[in-house]
Amino acid sequence: MxxxxxxxxxxxxxxxxxxxxxxxxxxxxxxxxxxxxxxxxxxxxxxxxxxxxxxxxxxxxxxxxxxxxxxxxxxxxxxxxxxxxxxxxxxxxxxxxxxxxxxxxxxxxxxxxxxxxxxxxxxxxxxxxxxxxxxxxxxxxxxxxxxxxxxxxxxxxxxxxxxxxxxxxxxSQSRADHRVDLVKFISSMSLDEATSARVALNPLRLFDDKRPEIRDAMAKAPLLIDYLxxxxxxxxxxxxxxxxxxxxxxxxxxxxxxxxxxxxxxxxxxxxxxxxxxxxxxxxxxxxxxxxxxxxxxxxxxxxxxxxxxxxxxxxxxGVINETAFVSDLFIIPLGDAAKEMAMKIAGELRSADKSVEIAFGNRALKGAMKGADKSGARYVIVLGDSEISSATVELKEMKTGATSSVKIASLISVI
The missing domain is CATH 3.30.930.10 (Bira Bifunctional Protein; Domain 2)
Structure with a gap:
């Protein structure tokens, strides 16, 4: 359907x-x-x-x-x-x-x-x-x-x-010597047709059988380690x-x-x-x-x-491992098409320098984008608009403390 x-x-x-x-x-x-x-x-x-x-x-x-x-x-x-x-x-x-x-x-x-x-x-x-x-x-x-x-x-x-x-x-010689006595031991057991067929191919398989009655029957079976x-x-x-x-x-x-x-x-x-x-x-x-x-x-x-x-x-x-969500170094919120182009450029450069960077896509309003940044777990966030592009400077916010500082875009790599 x-x-x-x-x-x-x-x-x-x-x-x-x-x-x-x-x-x-x-x-x-x-x-x-x-x-x-x-x-x-x-x-x-x-x-x-x-x-x-x-x-x-x-x-x-x-x-x-x-x-x-x-x-x-x-x-x-x-x-x-x-x-x-x-x-x-x-x-x-x-x-x-x-x-x-x-x-x-x-x-x-x-x-x-x-x-x-x-x-x-x-x-x-x-x-x-x-x-x-x-x-x-x-x-x-x-x-x-x-x-x-x-x-x-x-x-x-x-x-x-x-x-x-x-x-x-x-x-092979140890297993052959053991097989003789193991087959003799198994011959005294009452086995169904399918189990008998498996035993004919490899009698050792009975040691791996999970059924309680087979486990009990095999308790005194000869062990291969004694035939090495x-x-x-x-x-x-x-x-x-x-x-x-x-x-x-x-x-x-x-x-x-x-x-x-x-x-x-x-x-x-x-x-x-x-x-x-x-x-x-x-x-x-x-x-x-x-x-x-x-x-x-x-x-x-x-x-x-x-x-x-x-x-x-x-x-x-x-309890030695937890579900760990992805945490980025920087979350960029672009306001407008020009800012989105600049955000893509900044993200590419920082990722090339082994930094984890996310971008707020979908032309969301600033309030909604900030909520997304908070949910992402990013360490830092920047808002990128026309004024930030013209001044080549952004306000870098540390999400954990809320502290902000003015940083040149070219210097982001050394700060985050």
């Missing part, structure tokens, strides 16, 4: 002023530690060939089996909106030969991701992440650095009520030593498997105590076989994805 309001699709996260400023602050806090550590931006499409995710993320995962937005394009190709970031980064690294340059290839990204989940607080169908990937070397020090970068981002926001949980999912061979155990011990050196506290969680099948070795998650059921604010791990699975070299990598939406919710829950 014409004129009827159109609302955003259900389950998307939107940020409008003034809360958008807090969102931007959180996102920048999560990105900056990666920049300082030498990670470079990689910008990728939000949709990919569906096969990238079925092969890369794993068909046994809820992400692939239940949550992907998949459609046929006009060329009858199966396309999926990206549900996570790592697979796309690996595809781009292989396609553009970044794995054949200096290693490790250190990359960061941010943007929207999509999962067809049941919307609730902290769980959206469109959500925002900041992620990094370090690809090409299997070094415990890199594992620790990746974790430290995420931790630094959360600390930069001001968060303190979170914890880091870590484990190791071992190498000497190489995997040594690597994990080194990671923990580096975290100790960095002063990063952690809790061992041997039941953690994360929601994606490509994880191997070091695996971690940051959990915030004030967010209820959706308590994970970020996590990641090492993925030794992903590049080869996607047609590249057999190189190892490690990375993380940090939830911007949830980090913002955590900051608000802790």
């Amino acid at each position: 014409a004129g009827q309001k159109i609302q955003a699709p259900k389950g998307v996260s939107e940020y409008v002023p003034p809360r958008s400023a807090a969102f931007e602050f959180v996102r920048e806090c999560l990105i900056e530690p990666a920049r300082k550590a030498g990670y470079q931006l990689i910008e990728l499409p939000v949709f990919e060939d569906t096969e990238l995710f079925t092969r890369g993320v794993g068909e046994s995962t809820d992400v692939v089996s239940k949550e992907m937005y998949t459609f046929q394009d006009r060329g009858d190709r199966s396309i999926t909106l990206r549900p996570e970031g790592t697979a796309g980064v690996m595809r781009a690294v292989i396609e553009h030969g970044l794995d054949r340059g200096q290693l490790p290839a250190k990359l960061w990204y941010s943007g929207q991701f999509f999962r067809a989940e049941r919307p609730q607080a902290g769980r959206y169908r469109q959500f925002y992440q900041v992620g990094i990937e370090a690809i090409g070397l299997d070094d415990a020090a890199i594992d620790a650095e990746v974790i430290a970068i995420a931790d630094a981002g959360f600390k930069a926001i001001g968060l303190s009520k979170y914890r880091l949980e870590i484990t190791s999912l071992g190498d 061979n000497e190489s995997s155990r040594s690597h994990f011990e080194q990671v923990k030593r580096y975290l100790d050196v960095l002063g990063i506290s952690y809790t061992l969680n041997p039941r953690m498997v994360r929601g994606l099948d490509y994880y191997t070795g070091t695996t971690f998650e940051f959990v915030h105590d004030l967010l209820g059921a959706q308590s994970g604010i970020g996590g990641g791990g090492r993925y030794d076989g992903l590049m080869a699975e996607l047609g590249g070299q057999a190189l190892s990598g490690i990375g993380f994805g940090l939830g911007v939406d949830r980090a913002l919710l955590a900051a608000e829950a802790e």
Whole structure:
């Protein structure tokens, strides 16, 4: 019907002023530690060939089996909106030969991701992440650095009520040895057809099952961390030593498997105590076989994805961030066409000098324009009319105190 309001699709996260400023602050806090550590931006499409995710993320995962937005394009190709970031980064690294340059290839990204989940607080169908990937070397020090970068981002926001949980999912031999006993244990359980199908693809998925009856049944299941061979155990011990050196506290969680099948070795998650059921604010791990699975070299990598939406919710829950409205340095009120031209010129010059300047548009009366200046939160305001233009002098009013002073237009840049 014409004129009827159109609302955003259900389950998307939107940020409008003034809360958008807090969102931007959180996102920048999560990105900056990666920049300082030498990670470079990689910008990728939000949709990919569906096969990238079925092969890369794993068909046994809820992400692939239940949550992907998949459609046929006009060329009858199966396309999926990206549900996570790592697979796309690996595809781009292989396609553009970044794995054949200096290693490790250190990359960061941010943007929207999509999962067809049941919307609730902290769980959206469109959500925002900041992620990094370090690809090409299997070094415990890199594992620790990746974790430290995420931790630094959360600390930069001001968060303190979170914890880091870590484990190791071992190498292929460790997982094969564990699988034998795990499958034997699971064979004694009564599972529905869908769960049995998931177990056939990856029995570790049962550790991630949220149903109480499955959790109870898996309470005594054999744990992968007890099957680590000497190489995997040594690597994990080194990671923990580096975290100790960095002063990063952690809790061992041997039941953690994360929601994606490509994880191997070091695996971690940051959990915030004030967010209820959706308590994970970020996590990641090492993925030794992903590049080869996607047609590249057999190189190892490690990375993380940090939830911007949830980090913002955590900051608000802790009371360490407020909605901050835009505040300009100067608000210009032009009276007449000539004054508006001069206002545009002054604003352009001051903005070029890194000043924030707003102009009262719409030919409002002086009283209404002054109300607009007051609501804007500007630090200073000037009224620009014919007399001010001819004298090249304005009355500069400090909005907080109401104090005024005569200032040459050419000197505004040094005064405000």
